[in-house]
Amino acid sequence: AQKVTQAQTEISVVEKEDVTLDCVYETRDTTYYLFWYKQPPSGELVFLIRRNSFDEQNEISGRYSWNFQKSTSSFNFTITASQVVDSAVYFCAPPDFGNEKLTFGTGTRLTIIP
């Protein structure tokens, strides 16, 4: 079974600061995917990124970047030059290929202070 740990429960930063959200995962699979989802104050859940375990390149999308490191079982998410609109709860998720479950970490609540 897959498991993720998001040790940071809440983070607050001042606007324009960079912030990194941590995600540490456990898996016995050799092939797996990892995801990040965002839940803004409006409540809906939005897909941000999927990472295949074979691809260890960092990914950048605008102000967002993801650092995947198999050696430390981490898939961290960095927001550069944060904005108030980035305030949300962010969830890391590792689907379980064997059981087809999709479970989530407890999430990190990010607050950007204007």
Added chain:
Amino acid sequence: NAGVTQTPKFRVLKTGQSMTLLCAQDMNHEYMYWYRQDPGMGLRLIHYSVGEGTTAKGEVPDGYNVSRLKKQNFLLGLESAAPSQTSVYFCASIAGGAGPEAFFGQGTRLTVV
């Protein structure tokens, strides 16, 4: 294209009452999931289904039942509601396998008094 639609959006129940939450998806997805979200607890998986006619237990299945009689619909039932089931419920669907991303409904806020 509606995606994933949950019905109802809000509901207040009295302890002991029963109700069914409906999740409908129009993307022909194979896998569907029900979660509950409580403050500080993240999203916890209640039940899920990997295809029409199949269901399986998640992390917190007690007090809930589900059915997937049609591929596009996944029903979550509470037979005898309890205050501990006050929560926000989310439904999600995935095309198939563990690779594709999940699409979520807008959530159902349930209060049991």
